[in-house]
Amino acid sequence: MNGVTTSPDESVQKNGTAPEQPTGELPAPEVSALEKELEEVRAQATENLDKFLRAKAETDNVRRRAENEVASAHKYAVDRFASEIIAVRDSLDLARAVDLSAANLEAVAKMREGLELTLKLLDDVFGKFGIAVLDPAGEKFDPTRHQAISMVESADVPPGNVVTVVQKGYLLHDRVLRPAMVVVCKAPAGE
Template sequence: MSEQEQPTDVELDGATVENPATDAPVDAEVLQEITVESVQAELEVALAKIEEQQADVLRAQAEVQNIRRRSEQDVSKAHKFGQEKLMTEVVSLLDNLGRAVEAGKAEQATVDGLLEGVEMSQKMLLDGLKKFNVEQLDPHGEPFNPELHEAMTAVPNPDMEPNTVMEVFQKGYTLNSRLIRPALVVVSKA
């Protein structure tokens, strides 16, 4: 059939309706029942999918809350116990300094023995700090760098280049290459 020959109107008020595809008469009530039943079945399927998706959303929200709570606890623990290894190094240093003090109290203590003990403790502390990426800045003889050094004074010195660190009052320190304390220095001037 061509488009002009196909029936385009379907009337539902009469007892029968012509099916445009088969030209067979179809009962209007059957057509309505099929339509209502199929729509109702589709609606029930859609409602079941919605309930399932809502349950999935609730589970996902609960999981997100659990992850957030766990991560907050992990961050809290990291802040609380993050310095534990550093403190272990510091406590070891305190033990050595305590032994040096006890040795100094002994009658046969010598200055050389005490100095050796303090130097060993200092080395132990510096080695422990290096494990945590703390580096000491001792810029003696280096060119002055205002990003790492703080000039306390400038002194004329014909034997040194201008703006060279002549003396270090206090050594500086970096943590992970970030300055945590500048070195306090005396700088040569022309």
Template sequence: MSETAKNTPEDLQDVNAAEETASEDVAAEATGAESEEVVIEDPIAALQAEVAELKDRLLRQAAEVENTRRRAKKDVEDAGNYAITKFARDLLDVGDNLRRALDAAGDTSQADPAMKTLFEGVEMTEQALQKALEKNGIEKLEPLGEKLDPNHHQAVFELPHPEYPDGHVAQVMQAGYVLKGRLLRPAMVGVTKNPAGSNPSKDDTPGGNVDTSA
């Protein structure tokens, strides 16, 4: 008998098992190849995501640096513009005293020459002080007749006034000042509060619109 005829069923089962094992090995190798391809693609995607994240982080840090630079520049400008704030407030007191002296002197037309000379000297000193303040960006506020502005005016009392509607400045007790747009001292004012029925219209106030159509 030939060797093929001598194969038993058990031998055939071993052969079949060997073939199945070989097939499984081939399938495993194919699957492994696919896995290797996936492993190769994943690092690229991860690197792209990392690059995008780093780019976003870099842009954010650049924006923060720019904001910091702008804030520092503004701080330097403010320090230069408003460094004289305290000194300027002290000078305002000097100006107030000069104005009080001039107001107290009243009419000096009949005064003796020495008094007139003193009055003129005080007046010239006040004018020189005002020019020095203006030269350094300090503007005087005299809001007579204007509508009350809480940002620049401090109302200290109310009074009736036939020429101004309610809520307007009818008297300036103390002039206000601003330093390059920033309030240095509010103007102390009296505000109109007219009795009911006697409030003039806005067009009747000084500087108001006048109807010329008639």
């Protein structure tokens, strides 16, 4: 070579034969194999798309079902509590229906007994659901569980302790539902 490039036409002239040109066609067995492979790939793609769509639909159904269950759980969370508390309401209705116009001692005693049983029933329902009564008379004042409405001096109760419970408080497990309203003892003015 002398550093000069030759074109294909020139090489035909020099060698006397034309170089092989690709015709763009493959032999029949290769074409058949490629067509078969293409069909298999298309079938696999269709199958994969079908699997994907089914999985997506199942995921959507599971999500919708879970959302409905959560909504239902929120709506009916107090169902068990409500059915238990109805019995207490019935007992109170019976007590209210007692005729006290004659005001005889026996009727009053029976009514008091009925109210005591109703309170016991209510306490049992509260216990089933983790509700505890806060009745802190004589205990050390705890601002996380008690709400002081006033302070008084008392020789019988140490300063900082609850003298009187004006309204009982309630706990749901460890959480305060309502603090107890209390009167707290303060140190005498001379101390």
